[in-house]
Amino acid sequence: MKRLLIFLAVFALLAAACGGGDSGDEGGAAPDAPPPTQAAEAPVPEVAGAPEDADTSDGDDAPETMGDDTEDEAPEDTASPQLSDDAVADEEAAAISDPIFQPTCRGEGELSATATGVTADTIKIGAPQIDYAGLSNLGLVQLDRGDNEVIMQALADELNQNGGICGRMLETVTYKFLPFGTDTSLAGCVYFTEDEEVFAVLGSFTRVAAGNICVTETYGTALIGAPFTAEDRARANAPWVNLGIASDRILEVFVTALDRAGLLTDLGNVAVHSGAGRAELVDNVLVPALEAAGVEIAERTVIDVPAGDTQAGAAVWRTFIEIYRNADINTVFIDGDNVFGVEQLIQGGLDVKLFNAERDTFTFGLRDSSDPGYFEAYTLGSPYTGDETNQRMDDCMDAFERQTGIEVVPSSLVPEDETDWFVPVRGFCQVFDLFVQLTAAAGPNLTNETLQAAIDSFGPIELPNEAFASLGAGKNDARDGVVLMKWDPEAGDDDSGDFVVISDLIDTGG
Numbered sequence: 001m002k003r004l005l006i007f008l009a010v011f012a013l014l015a016a017a018c019g020g021g022d023s024g025d026e027g028g029a030a031p032d033a034p035p036p037t038q039a040a041e042a043p044v045p046e047v048a049g050a051p052e053d054a055d056t057s058d059g060d061d062a063p064e065t066m067g068d069d070t071e072d073e074a075p076e077d078t079a080s081p082q083l084s085d086d087a088v089a090d091e092e093a094a095a096i097s098d099p100i101f102q103p104t105c106r107g108e109g110e111l112s113a114t115a116t117g118v119t120a121d122t123i124k125i126g127a128p129q130i131d132y133a134g135l136s137n138l139g140l141v142q143l144d145r146g147d148n149e150v151i152m153q154a155l156a157d158e159l160n161q162n163g164g165i166c167g168r169m170l171e172t173v174t175y176k177f178l179p180f181g182t183d184t185s186l187a188g189c190v191y192f193t194e195d196e197e198v199f200a201v202l203g204s205f206t207r208v209a210a211g212n213i214c215v216t217e218t219y220g221t222a223l224i225g226a227p228f229t230a231e232d233r234a235r236a237n238a239p240w241v242n243l244g245i246a247s248d249r250i251l252e253v254f255v256t257a258l259d260r261a262g263l264l265t266d267l268g269n270v271a272v273h274s275g276a277g278r279a280e281l282v283d284n285v286l287v288p289a290l291e292a293a294g295v296e297i298a299e300r301t302v303i304d305v306p307a308g309d310t311q312a313g314a315a316v317w318r319t320f321i322e323i324y325r326n327a328d329i330n331t332v333f334i335d336g337d338n339v340f341g342v343e344q345l346i347q348g349g350l351d352v353k354l355f356n357a358e359r360d361t362f363t364f365g366l367r368d369s370s371d372p373g374y375f376e377a378y379t380l381g382s383p384y385t386g387d388e389t390n391q392r393m394d395d396c397m398d399a400f401e402r403q404t405g406i407e408v409v410p411s412s413l414v415p416e417d418e419t420d421w422f423v424p425v426r427g428f429c430q431v432f433d434l435f436v437q438l439t440a441a442a443g444p445n446l447t448n449e450t451l452q453a454a455i456d457s458f459g460p461i462e463l464p465n466e467a468f469a470s471l472g473a474g475k476n477d478a479r480d481g482v483v484l485m486k487w488d489p490e491a492g493d494d495d496s497g498d499f500v501v502i503s504d505l506i507d508t509g510g
Contacts, residue, residue, distance in 0.1 A: 100395045100464070101159045103436050105166035106454070107443025115447045116221070117199030123164075123439065123446065124171040126192035126201045127152050127428070128211070131176035131184070144419045149174045151425055152202075154403035155396070155432045165436060166444045173198065177205060185211030193219035199446070200224055200239075200439075202431045216240050222451055224438070225431035233476060239452045241438070242477035243430055243463075244382075248281060249477060251335065254357035254380045255289035256508045257482050263378065264290075267353065268330025269298040273320070275336050276304035282335050290333070298327050313340055321348035331355070334362075343369050354378070359485065359499060366487055372497040373489035381483040383505050384465040387412055387422070393464035396429035429464045434478065437461060438471075460509075468507040480509030 098104050117124040129148035135141045152172040160169045173196045177184035185205035192198045193215065204226030205211025212226045216236035223240045230248040233240055245253055258264050272290070274282040279302045287297060301320050305313045321344065324332070331353045334341055342365040345352065354377040356362040362379050366372050384390065387410035389397070397408045400421075411422045439446060441454035456473040463469050467481030483506065485499035492498030 098437070098440075100392055100433055101155075101399060101436070102162050103165055103440035105443060106441045107166075107445070109444040111167055111444055114445050115199055116197050118168070118446050121168060122171050123168045124173065124196065124198045125152075125435065126196060126198040127172065127174045127203050128185070128188050128201070128205050129174050129176050129203075130179050130206060134176070134178055145424050146419050146421045148203075148424060148428065150404060150406075151400065151421075151428050152432070154400045155428065157403045158399040159436060165439045166446070168446075177208070177211070179205075179207045182208060182210045186214055189214035189219065193221050200435060200451075201226075202435055203428070212240075220448065222448060224435045228476075238448045239455055240476060241434065241455060241471065243434060243479065244477060245479045245482075246477035248285065250357050250380070251282065251286040252289045253480075253482060253508045254355075255286065255293055257380065257484055257503070257506045258355070258378070259293045260506055260508075261484050261503050263484065264293050264295055267295060269328050270295055270331045270333065271299040271301060271324055271327070271329045272297055272333045273301045273303070273335065273341065276302055278335055286333065286335060299323060299329060310340070314344060317341060317344035318348065321345065321350050324350055324352070336361070340365075342366060342375070346371050346374050363497075363499060366489075367492075367497045375487065377487035377499075379485050379487075379499055381485040381499065381501060382479070383467040383481045383483055388465070389426070390465055390467075392433070392462060393426065393429055396433065396464050397425055400425050400429075426465065430466070433464055434461070437463075467505045468509055470509045480507055481505050482508055 111120040113119045127148050130145075132141065132143050132145060135143075149172070152174060156170040156172050159165070164170060173192070175188040175191050177188045179185075185208035188205060189211050192201055198221065200222035201215050202224050204223075205215075209232065212223055212228070213232060213235065215221045216223050216232075216238050220237035222238045223236075225241065225243045227242050227244065228236075228240055228246060230246075233246075255264070270290070272282065272287060274286075283300075287300070290297060301323065303313070303316050303320075305316055317340070325348075329350070329352055332345070333355045335356070336358065342354070345354075346369055352375070354362075354375050356377070357380045359379040359381060362377065366375065366377060384393075400406070401408060406421055408421050408425050411420050414420045414422065438451060438454050438458065441458060442450040443454075455471050455476060458471040460468075460470045461478065463478065466479060469478040470480055471478055483501050484503040486502045487497065488500045489497040491500050
């Protein structure tokens with residue numbers, strides 16, 4: 001019989017209070033007692049203007065893949081997925097869209113000033129960019145990811161030369177911010193909405209949810225490409241689209257992919273673990289999804305220990321391990337930042353199979369453990385990683401090169417002392433194309449209301465570096481195509497361990 005076991009901070013005080021636990025935040029899963037040094041470090045992202053997620057992410061300058069924060073660039077998939085025959089047919093039939101930069105206007109009507117940032121002749125958009133020079137001055141990171149202003153202007157020039165969107169030309173502005181604290185991101189929000197009066201913001205105030213909420217809730221301005229939670233989305237007073245998979249949907253997507261790949265059979269006795277910050281989400285999404293797929297859950301554990309309390313967190317985990325051992329648990333689905341939990345399971349000598357949808361934190365937890373080869377572990381991956389591109393992405397990068405004369409070289413081939421344009425161009429190609437297609441579908445009478453109506457009715461959509469994607473009523477996150485990955489302790493850089501692709505591309509949207 002399934003039992004719910006919650007260990008509160010009061011219980012944790014029975015242990016020496018100097019350790020860690022799960023602490024929730026708006027942007028993602030709660031960590032399982034990270035070491036105090038982790039909590040003190042400022043984030044040093046590899047992305048610019050990207051959504052916080054990671055999603056389980058590719059480390060782009062614009063939208064990130066899965067919707068969860070990562071402080072380092074996501075590890076690249078060691079093996080590339082291949083489309084099965086059925087998947088090839090599905091992809092060919094799924095989304096029929098216009099050539100990139102040549103959108104077909106849906107609807108008729110005279111052009112006029114229909115909304116803030118929209119005139120009879122123009123549409124103004126803004127794009128945040130991480131201030132890498134500022135990070136360098138703080139001694140945090142040394143990265144040269146080009147200039148988002150150059151990228152956005154190049155893509156806008158290509159679009160405008162093809163007639164713009166429903167006859168309107170695109171104007172672009174950018175703003176540099178620091179991906180921690182709120183001062184610069186909130187200043188950027190005010191710059192876009194009050195000073196420049198843009199119609200929409202493309203990309204994200206990376207890892208600063210307050211900046212994104214400022215755009216959508218405080219100023220009622222559309223945000224295209226940034227991650228959100230269900231609560232964030234409910235607070236928005238304007239359209240908000242996530243290029244990747246929303247944090248509230250990723251658990252269901254993971255279960256769907258596992259089920260379709262036949263990996264939910266022979267799991268033995270199953271436990272589900274989460275932090276208190278995401279307990280309700282896990283209970284409302286992950287648990288029902290597993291049960292609907294025929295998985296019986298024997299134990300459900302929730303940890304609620306103050307962040308930084310590693311000794312208290314360890315005490316609670318020792319209790320969980322005994323519960324798992326007594327229930328003869330064979331498989332554990334762990335939600336969230338499990339760096340601490342992974343090591344505790346090793347120390348407890350529990351031989352279980354692990355599943356976690358959030359690839360980045362899962363990777364770091366396994367790599368940093370005392371025995372990286374201890375577990376058989378599975379996670380979720382995105383279909384295009386590293387230097388891989390699809391044809392629509394190639395067409396977008398070609399347009400950037402035409403407009404700027406700058407050659408876009410895959411990141412793996414960029415000399416250490418030269419600018420890496422590949423990552424930011426790839427990221428903005430995705431979010432820019434998404435905005436263009438949605439805005440063209442909204443028609444000449446462009447407003448927040450017509451843009452949301454276009455999102456609600458769009459259906460399958462073809463995007464750069466997305467195998468399967470769709471939007472619709474109640475579905476404001478685009479990605480549907482995923483792959484499953486298995487932990488290989490000898491893969492990755494320096495044989496330090498990495499996840500490798502083990503499945504064909506899976507369309508979880510249909």
